Amino acid sequence: MRGGPLEQSAPMSGNLKIETKGFSAFYGKTQALRNVNFSVPEKKITAMIGPSGCGKSTFLRSLNRMNDFIPGFRMEGSALLDGEEIYGAAVNPVLLRQRVGMVFQKPNPFQMSIFENVAYGLRIQGVKSSSLVSDIVEKSLRAAALWDEVKDRLKGSAFALSGGQQQRLCIARALAVEPEVILLDEPASALDPISTARIEELMQDLKDRYTIAIVTHNMQQAARVSDYTAFFLDGTLVEVGETTKIFTNPDDSRTEDYITGRFG
Numbered sequence: 528m529r530g531g532p533l534e535q536s537a538p539m540s541g542n543l544k545i546e547t548k549g550f551s552a553f554y555g556k557t558q559a560l561r562n563v564n565f566s567v568p569e570k571k572i573t574a575m576i577g578p579s580g581c582g583k584s585t586f587l588r589s590l591n592r593m594n595d596f597i598p599g600f601r602m603e604g605s606a607l608l609d610g611e612e613i614y615g616a617a618v619n620p621v622l623l624r625q626r627v628g629m630v631f632q633k634p635n636p637f638q639m640s641i642f643e644n645v646a647y648g649l650r651i652q653g654v655k656s657s658s659l660v661s662d663i664v665e666k667s668l669r670a671a672a673l674w675d676e677v678k679d680r681l682k683g684s685a686f687a688l689s690g691g692q693q694q695r696l697c698i699a700r701a702l703a704v705e706p707e708v709i710l711l712d713e714p715a716s717a718l719d720p721i722s723t724a725r726i727e728e729l730m731q732d733l734k735d736r737y738t739i740a741i742v743t744h745n746m747q748q749a750a751r752v753s754d755y756t757a758f759f760l761d762g763t764l765v766e767v768g769e770t771t772k773i774f775t776n777p778d779d780s781r782t783e784d785y786i787t788g789r790f791g
C-alpha cells in the first residue's frame with residue numbers, strides 16, 4: 528500500500544455529511560474493509576466502484592448499521608454522521624436508519640398496497656393523522672417520479688408494478704421518513720435500460736435535497752451520475768476524488784487499470 532491511511536482522503540468541496548476514520552470491518556475472521564478514511568460530501572452523489580468482493584457493499588451497509596444484522600460482523604475505527612459516532616453506544620439504529628435510508632439491488636416492496644408501502648415508516652413512527660399520511664405519501668411518490676403512474680391505483684398491490692416502478696416505490700418508501708442520506712446498493716442492476724435511465728434522472732433530482740451514496744458495478748453509470756467516485760480494492764479505499772478526475776486522470780495506476788478494463 529502506498530502512503531499512510533490519511534492519504535486516502537481526497538479534498539472534497541462543501542460540508543461533509545459522513546466521515547470514516549480508520550474504519551475496518553470483519554465478518555468473523557474475514558476482514559472486509561481495512562482502515563478506510565472516507566468522506567461523503569453533503570448533497571452530492573458519491574459512487575463506489577471496484578471489483579466483486581472489494582468491500583463496496585460492506586462499506587455502504589456500515590453507514591447505516593445494516594451489517595449489525597449479520598452474525599459475526601464487527602467494526603473498528605470511527606464512522607461519523609454530522610460528526611456523531613454512528614456506532615456510539617447511545618445511538619438507536621432504528622432512528623439512524625431513518626436518517627440514513629437504503630435502497631437495495633433487488634426491489635423489495637412489501638406485500639401490501641402501493642399506498643401502504645410508502646406509508647409504512649410513518650405508521651411505525653406512530654403518525655396517526657390520515658391526511659398527513661396521505662400528503663406525505665403523495666409527496667414521496669412525486670419525489671420518486673412515480674405519482675403519475677400510480678395515483679389511480681394506490682390501493683393496488685405493489686407487486687403489480689414493473690421492476691422499475693417497484694424500485695421507484697422503494698425509493699418513495701425511503702423518502703417518506705425524510706432521510707438526510709440515501710444509500711443505494713446497485714439500485715438499477717436488475718432493471719432494463721429505460722428504468723435505469725429513470726432512476727439515474729431521479730438521482731439528479733434528489734441530490735439538491737439529499738446526500739446520496741451509490742454502489743455500482745456499472746462504471747458508465749458512476750461516470751454519468753456521480754460528483755465523486757471512490758475506487759475500492761481488496762477492502763481498501765485506493766482512491767477517491769471528483770468523478771471526472773477519477774475517470775480521466777486517476778492518481779493510482781490500479782484505478783486506471785480498473786477503469787480501463789484491465790481487470791475486474
Ligand SMILES: Nc1ncnc2c1ncn2[C@@H]1O[C@H](COP(=O)(O)OP(=O)(O)OP(=O)(O)O)[C@@H](O)[C@H]1O
Pocket residue numbers: 554557558559577578579580581582583584585586597744
Ligand atoms: N454476510 C457475509 N458473511 C461473511 N462474509 C461476507 C458477508 N458479506 C460479505 N462478505 C465478504 O466480505 C468481502 C466484501 O464483500 P462485499 O459484499 O462488501 O463486496 P462488494 O465489493 O460489494 O462485492 P459485490 O460487488 O460482489 O457485491 C468479501 O470477501 C465477501 O465474501
